[in-house]
Amino acid sequence: MPGPDQKIGTVLIPELGLDLSPEFIEQSIVKPDFSRVFAHLIAYSANRGILIRATSDGSLKVVSAGTPFEEYIVFKGTGGADFAAPNIKEYDVAYNVTDILVESFAAIISFRNLQGVWLDPKALPVGYHSIDFIHYGYQIKRRSILGDTDFEVTIYR
Helix, strand or coil, X not given: CCCCCEEEECCCCCEECCCCCCCCCCEEEEXXXXXXXXXXXXXXXXXXXXXXXXXXXXXXXXXXXXXXXXXXXXXXXXXXXXXXXXXXXXXXXXXXEEEEEEEECCEEEEXXXXXXXXXXCEEECCEEEEEXXXXXXXXXXXXXXXXXXXXXXXXXX
């Protein structure tokens, strides 16, 4: 025999692209019964909810512009022996992709997670590197004792 209904409080996210009545619900109830429903999927974006649509073949339509990124920051510098300013960058928002061009002498990079913890350093030989990783900052320094590393970092969000 099923137990009592379970109540779930929901976050009130304004939804665009839908005309709802009532506009917001304050709670949902989960029951052990299954039913066929017409559902919509809402994604939270910055300060509002947006209706996620599907393509004609049934795949989620997640990007209409060919890329999910809206902004980027470019930083050029020279990395010394230690992680030090100005080569330590911390951000309040997440960045998804990091492109690094190491022009002279190998580099070491470390990324900051949501909790503010710097993760283990990663070695980067001279060349171009693209890292798909959600982070809240990075710090970079030289790896070689032969000389400082010249680099360019581009982060995308």
